Amino acid sequence: MKKDTHPTVFKAKISCACGYESEARSTKGEAVAVEICSQCHPFYTGKQRFVDTAGRIDRFRKKYANFKK
Structure with a gap:
């Protein structure tokens, strides 16, 4: 196996x-x-959570409020 071809692996602390x-x-x-x-x-918790950035959900609902199939 060649030396110095693999990346260094760290023991990482992952924080959410x-x-x-x-x-x-x-x-x-x-x-x-x-x-x-x-x-x-x-997906894992079974609870729905919206992360609304700059009112995008409200803009979407307003835009398509009058849309009918």
Whole structure:
């Protein structure tokens, strides 16, 4: 096996925006921040959560309020 071809693997602390933290191995570094994880993702929790950025959901509903099939 050739030397110095594989990336360095770190023991990383992964922290989510919801506050959940876990440890894993990563090539990105020792600390990785994510916005959403399995503890807060709607697919895993069964709860629907909207993250409305700049009123986009309201704009969509207003635009298509009069639309009929």
